[in-house]
Amino acid sequence: MLPENHPPATDIEHFATHRPKGIVLLGSTGSIGTQTLDVIRALPNRFRVVGLAAGTRLDLLREQIAEFKPRMIWASDPSAAAAIAGEATVVPMDQMVQEPDVDHIMVATTGRVGLGPTLQALRLGKEVAICNKEVVIMAGDLVTATARKYSAPLLPVDSEPSAIWQCIQGEAQPVSKLIITASGGPFRERLIEDTAVVSPAQALKHPTWVMGQKITIDSSTLMNKGFEVIESHWLFGVPYDQIDVVIHPQSVIHSMVEFADGSVKAQMGPPDMRLPIQYAMLYPERVANPVIPRFDPIAYPELTFRPLDLQRYPCFATAVEAGRKGQTYPAVLSAADEEAVHLFLGGRIGFNDIASVVAKVLDRHEPIAEVTLEVILEVDDWARKQVQSVVGA
DSSP states (O other), X not given: OOOOOOOOOOHHHHHHHOOOEEEEEETTTSHHHHHHHHHHHHOTTTEEEEEEEOSSOHHHHHHHHHHHOXXXXXXXXXXXXXXXXXXXXXXXXHHHTTOTTOOEEEEOOOGGGGHHHHXXXXXXXXXXXXXXXXXXXXXXXXXXHHHHHTTOOEEEOSHHHHXXXXXXXXXXXXXXXXXXXXXXXXXXXXXXXXXXXXXXXXHTOOSSOOOOHHHHHHHHHTHHHHHHHHHHHHHHOOXXXXXXXXXXXXXXXXEEEEOTTSOEEEEEOOSOTHHHHHHHHHTTOOOOOTTSOOOOGGGOSOOOOEEOOTTTOHHHHHHHHHHHHOTTHHHHHHHHHHHHHHHHHTTSSOTTHHHHHHHHHHHHOOOOSSOOHHHHHHHHHHHHHHHXXXXXX
16 A cells, blocks of 8 residues: 655654654665665664564674664574574564564565565554565565555555656546656667577676666566566556556666656656665655765766567566466466576576576466465465476476
8 A cells, every 4th residue: 555645744843753763674685675774874863773684695684783783683594693693683574573663664575585574564554665576476466455454555665666656646646657667688789589698697787777686687588677567557556558668778767657638757866776765764755865876967968768679578578468367377477587587597597598487387377366375375386396397397
């Protein structure tokens, strides 16, 4: 449930009525997690880190514990987490988000691991800032219905949904079209037949954004744009036929919204995730932050657009089709893509095989109409096994 429009509060109003916001950061050692901590570090009077959860990067987690002194931590290996916890308590993520001094949960994980904590936090009516695309892809209906039921703010963090969210502020009428921008990835100028031999190292060299490995590969295949179409459909209630994607190599316009009279709003800024992170964390306030770069139009003398070539980006079409089919197809899409990307990064399949592997798994799927958390997790497990079967075959 997107929060209602609010007038901005002044700094004086904030400090007179609010204590520092208690933050749980899930995925603290990843790209979004470390940039979230950049925002907290720059605005220490606004936030208090209550919990940090990470995967396997324990050295970085140890540094974060020493700096931010959370009272709760978690890692993929709980015993290893206990060894570096210091005075913090090792607490599972589902339990961490329930604590009464937690006001805001930043879901910066990847894959299914963020789904349970997201639903748990929403059931308690807490603010959930969602940067884990897969949570909304896997369970868009379930997540948004839970947010509505418990009047829980569900705050977009991805730059494109955040841009749409910012553009619709103050607008009372429904939008007529969403226009999501895409950089096109590192191979937008390469001959299509040449992409079969690209290496993981080449695919990880994104031309404009600095991101984690999974989302960087998804940005190279444009699977991430298919995910964003599905995500925007659920977050903003816009039909698929009213969501377009265009290639915008400069990554300065993050998305646009068209209204009934033909007016178009665009949200612009340098390609830096700290702005949408901070917007979600401090909504409805806008606060100056010296670590966030400002947009200089002279640095971008040309802003260009081109149509999306479906032949070049088959993952995009596969993702949107899965979203349109609904039921459990998006959960299969998310899990199959995660496994295929992992296999590509490990050198077991080629870059172009990601699209074909995901499509084959979707073709094998018998959808389930009643989508519950248990069903989603079962389908997720099934899809991952099917990827191994397809690749093994």
